[in-house]
Amino acid sequence: MDLQSPRPVTTVRRNPPRKAKQASSAGALSSSKPSNAVTGITPFPLDEILEPEPLQTYPLPNQKLHKSNVGVSNNLKVFLRIRPLMCPVSQCSNVAGGEARAPGRGRVSKEGDRKNMPCLVVNSSSSVTLNAPLSSLESKRAKNEVYDGFSHVFPPESIQEDIYDKVMQPLVMDFMEGHSSLLVAMGPTGSGKTYTMFGSPQQPGIVPLALRQIFKQTADNVNIQASRTYYLSIFEIHSERGKVEKIFDLLPESMPHQQASISSLKEVKISSVADAEKIVAHGIFKRSTAPTNANNQSSRSQCIINVRCIRKSDADDHSCTNSVLTIADLAGAERERKTGNQGARLLESNFINNTSMVFGQCLRSLLEHQKNPKKPIEKHFKNSLLTRHLQDYMEGKKQMTLILTVKAAQEDYMDTSFILRQASPYMKIKFYLQENNNIPCQKRKAALFITERTKRRKANISEVPVINGNDVVMDATASSKISVKDSAGEDICKQGYAEFHAEFQKIKRSEEVMRNFARALLSTLKQYKDKLKESENEVQYLKETLRKQSAHAKEMEKELNETRNIRLCVSNPPVEECAKALSFNPGVSVPPIPSDPDHIQDTVALGDENNYFLSQSPETSAKIEMGRETKALDESLSGAKTTGDSDEFSLPLHPRTLEQVDMSAEAFSSLPSEENVELSYQYSDENSESFQKLTQSSEQVGEMGQVVMNFSDVASLKGPRSNATVDVPANVHQFTGKTANHSYCFTRPTVPLEREGCILRLPGNEEISIMQAEKLQEQSGLKIALNENVQQNTASHSTEALKSEEDDPSLRPLNSQRPKRMLLPASTIHFKDFNGLFMDENAMEVKRKKTDSVKARSDGSISLIRILKSNLPR
Numbered sequence: 001m002d003l004q005s006p007r008p009v010t011t012v013r014r015n016p017p018r019k020a021k022q023a024s025s026a027g028a029l030s031s032s033k034p035s036n037a038v039t040g041i042t043p044f045p046l047d048e049i050l051e052p053e054p055l056q057t058y059p060l061p062n063q064k065l066h067k068s069n070v071g072v073s074n075n076l077k078v079f080l081r082i083r084p085l086m087c088p089v090s091q092c093s094n095v096a097g098g099e100a101r102a103p104g105r106g107r108v109s110k111e112g113d114r115k116n117m118p119c120l121v122v123n124s125s126s127s128v129t130l131n132a133p134l135s136s137l138e139s140k141r142a143k144n145e146v147y148d149g150f151s152h153v154f155p156p157e158s159i160q161e162d163i164y165d166k167v168m169q170p171l172v173m174d175f176m177e178g179h180s181s182l183l184v185a186m187g188p189t190g191s192g193k194t195y196t197m198f199g200s201p202q203q204p205g206i207v208p209l210a211l212r213q214i215f216k217q218t219a220d221n222v223n224i225q226a227s228r229t230y231y232l233s234i235f236e237i238h239s240e241r242g243k244v245e246k247i248f249d250l251l252p253e254s255m256p257h258q259q260a261s262i263s264s265l266k267e268v269k270i271s272s273v274a275d276a277e278k279i280v281a282h283g284i285f286k287r288s289t290a291p292t293n294a295n296n297q298s299s300r301s302q303c304i305i306n307v308r309c310i311r312k313s314d315a316d317d318h319s320c321t322n323s324v325l326t327i328a329d330l331a332g333a334e335r336e337r338k339t340g341n342q343g344a345r346l347l348e349s350n351f352i353n354n355t356s357m358v359f360g361q362c363l364r365s366l367l368e369h370q371k372n373p374k375k376p377i378e379k380h381f382k383n384s385l386l387t388r389h390l391q392d393y394m395e396g397k398k399q400m401t402l403i404l405t406v407k408a409a410q411e412d413y414m415d416t417s418f419i420l421r422q423a424s425p426y427m428k429i430k431f432y433l434q435e436n437n438n439i440p441c442q443k444r445k446a447a448l449f450i451t452e453r454t455k456r457r458k459a460n461i462s463e464v465p466v467i468n469g470n471d472v473v474m475d476a477t478a479s480s481k482i483s484v485k486d487s488a489g490e491d492i493c494k495q496g497y498a499e500f501h502a503e504f505q506k507i508k509r510s511e512e513v514m515r516n517f518a519r520a521l522l523s524t525l526k527q528y529k530d531k532l533k534e535s536e537n538e539v540q541y542l543k544e545t546l547r548k549q550s551a552h553a554k555e556m557e558k559e560l561n562e563t564r565n566i567r568l569c570v571s572n573p574p575v576e577e578c579a580k581a582l583s584f585n586p587g588v589s590v591p592p593i594p595s596d597p598d599h600i601q602d603t604v605a606l607g608d609e610n611n612y613f614l615s616q617s618p619e620t621s622a623k624i625e626m627g628r629e630t631k632a633l634d635e636s637l638s639g640a641k642t643t644g645d646s647d648e649f650s651l652p653l654h655p656r657t658l659e660q661v662d663m664s665a666e667a668f669s670s671l672p673s674e675e676n677v678e679l680s681y682q683y684s685d686e687n688s689e690s691f692q693k694l695t696q697s698s699e700q701v702g703e704m705g706q707v708v709m710n711f712s713d714v715a716s717l718k719g720p721r722s723n724a725t726v727d728v729p730a731n732v733h734q735f736t737g738k739t740a741n742h743s744y745c746f747t748r749p750t751v752p753l754e755r756e757g758c759i760l761r762l763p764g765n766e767e768i769s770i771m772q773a774e775k776l777q778e779q780s781g782l783k784i785a786l787n788e789n790v791q792q793n794t795a796s797h798s799t800e801a802l803k804s805e806e807d808d809p810s811l812r813p814l815n816s817q818r819p820k821r822m823l824l825p826a827s828t829i830h831f832k833d834f835n836g837l838f839m840d841e842n843a844m845e846v847k848r849k850k851t852d853s854v855k856a857r858s859d860g861s862i863s864l865i866r867i868l869k870s871n872l873p874r
């Protein structure tokens with residue numbers, strides 16, 4: 001295959017650079033708030049609640065904190081160092097920030113050199129591209145991958161000082177400030193972990209360079225020199241033949257062990273760089289190594305170096321702080337095929353890989369826990385001595401840095417890919433740097449101290465720490481009592497104080513969160529309560545309005561029903577009424593009444609043809625009976641007025657008579673019984689010329705013909721309403737009444753009269769139909785008036801009407817319920833004003849001559865004429 005041919009570009013991006021977040025989680029919450037959120041209520045301040053003022057750290061009396069890191073959450077730093085290739089091609093490989101050199105270029109021409117072709121290309125100081133071998137690409141078993149987000153990528157040309165400056169120096173600074181830190185070198189076997197950590201005499205690695213800086217800083221400052229003591233421990237965790245793993249101390253046996261921090265681990269005090277380097281060199285020498293196919297001097301154990309600094313307080317000789325700088329050189333992951341290990345070496349290989357796996361599991365669990373705090377951190381650290389020793393780091397309590405070492409040759413593609421894939425997610429792990437002065441042995445002492453203090457507290461010893469504002473102040477007397485100095489000069493009391501202080505800060509923060517939450521909840525609830533009140537008031541108002549509306553609607557409905565009843569009565573009058581009316585009213589027909597109920601009250605049209613007799617008698621002075629009280633209407637009627645044509649409207653004119661209207665029913669029933677009723681009614685009368693006030697015109701005789709009626713208020717009575725019965729003249733058409741709170745209107749049903757079939761019985765027992773009378777009147781041009789002796793044959797008409805009603809259902813009233821009004825018998829109509837039939841004979845003669853086609857008179861009409869003639873005044 002042609003090496004020059006371009007590779008297929010299939011690149012997978014891992015850990016792409018993070019983009020700035022547009023909005024915080026709280027912002028996202030608020031933006032996704034429901035659309036039906038109540039207006040006027042502020043969104044719940046989740047961000048404020050969850051992010052109270054940043055956790056404050058309270059420096060110990062003599063402790064200066066590294067302000068740049070303390071209290072700030074830092075991502076786990078992951079550095080990548082690419083070991084140079086041994087072949088000359090490595091000399092030509094790209095450098096940081098430079099262009100990736102196309103594989104196959106340069107002096108590679110032989111098939112044997114292909115394995116040394118670089119598979120890793122540096123894109124930038126934080127990104128690399130891992131190119132899969134051509135065979136894998138072609139078979140689509142692998143893709144080119146871009147790994148991004150490294151704290152720094154060290155190209156093959158990088159020297160030890162570069163690594164130290166970027167990787168180790170910040171940790172050393174933190175260490176000198178009193179913070180514990182861990183640096184772990186990870187990578188496949190032979191990738192240069194040990195070289196990076198320890199280097200060579202010519203190229204010293206991170207450990208010697210760190211020791212030099214520590215002692216240099218100490219030597220430069222007299223105060224530091226006087227107050228600090230350094231201890232060094234170096235040991236390896238090894239598993240012989242893959243069995244139980246053990247800790248082997250790598251300190252020189254000749255040196256006196258100063259302190260046993262944990263069982264089987266010893267420390268030696270170091271006071272100079274030379275001492276320290278000698279111990280480290282001895283440890284490296286003692287470390288178990290073995291040649292493999294991948295590395296001539298392959299490490300077979302995990303090597304750990306601890307440098308501990310004890311710093312005495314400036315103010316108090318008995319107090320001190322601890323910080324530990326830990327450097328771990330892990331044994332490289334090995335693949336059996338590559339190392340060619342067998343037997344014991346293979347078992348060691350399994351142990352090494354297992355430890356690397358547990359280490360990875362711990363970090364993954366930590367990462368998952370940080371992504372989802374509900375997910376607990378798995379206790380993977382218990383599965384190996386290494387992770388158990390580094391438990392605080394595995395749980396994210398202390399600061400840690402990783403340096404990955406890889407080989408960039410094609411043949412190392414699998415190892416490189418494995419370590420990059422494994423370690424690249426670790427970049428997302430966060431560490432929250434806190435004051436850190438407790439190593440495991442101190443913890444135990446602090447625990448002892450706390451137990452002891454609890455016992456003493458139970459014994460009522462006044463040593464309870466006093467919470468003063470944001471700080472914790474120990475009772476001075478109590479402090480002096482419990483200040484116990486251990487053999488190494490550590491002040492256990494101070495350690496306990498630090499422990500307690502850290503706990504106190506935690507509790508304080510959660511308390512602050514809860515307080516914020518309660519405050520926000522209260523405020524939101526108040527807002528909702530106000531809104532609820534407003535809504536309730538609104539509902540109340542609407543209910544009230546609805547109630548009024550429904551009452552009004554009921555009233556309207558009642559009025560409508562009444563109006564309908566009236567209409568029905570008009571269209572289907574009771575037979576008795578017809579009969580009664582016919583007995584005195586021979587020529588009235590009722591015109592249709594407008595369907596609009598409003599109109600019914602105001603206007604009723606009267607047909608042009610309506611001819612009727614008008615009678616007016618003294619009895620038309622109506623009486624209004626209200627309970628026991630009876631009042632003559634005459635007084636009230638005296639105020640009646642005629643308004644001429646201005647308010648004119650037409651009404652069917654009925655003979656004036658007394659009618660009783662039961663006021664307790666109908667329109668008055670809805671009135672409060674005890675309420676005073678001011679009653680007034682309207683009446684109608686004939687044309688203005690003949691109209692007289694009722695009280696004054698009792699002797700007047702109305703004229704026949706079309707009448708334009710006027711109305712006005714004629715009565716106004718006040719009194720309690722109780723079984724009110726009103727006797728009113730028949731021409732009173734409408735009652736209106738009002739009380740303090742109500743007004744009402746009662747319209748009298750009009751009485752339809754029919755002409756057909758009505759027979760008038762004349763004096764001398766002669767009968768004449770209305771039609772005949774009309775015709776006679778029309779032909780003769782005489783005005784006809786009936787006197788009171790005129791009787792009618794109502795029986796026959798009533799029988800006929802009843803029969804017709806039975807036969808024809810349409811004639812029956814639609815509402816079976818009759819209106820509660822009582823008409824007096826027709827006999828009460830006063831015909832005494834009708835003195836007889838007046839016939840103008842001359843006019844009749846003229847008329848007879850003019851109309852040749854006049855029909856022959858019937859016997860009835862002849863006899864009527866005879867009677868009339870006999871009655872003519874002499």
Ligand SMILES: Nc1ncnc2c1ncn2[C@@H]1O[C@H](COP(=O)(O)OP(=O)(O)OP(=O)(O)O)[C@@H](O)[C@H]1O
Nearest residue numbers: 083084189190191192193194195295298299331332
């Ligand atoms: N950056 C480098 N420059 C020059 N030589 C290096 C570099 N890195 C590693 N080497 C050399 O590579 C060889 C293997 O390195 P080293 O022993 O440090 O690998 P390792 O990762 O520790 O392997 P193991 O895990 O098997 O112990 C050593 O001879 C070392 O000198």
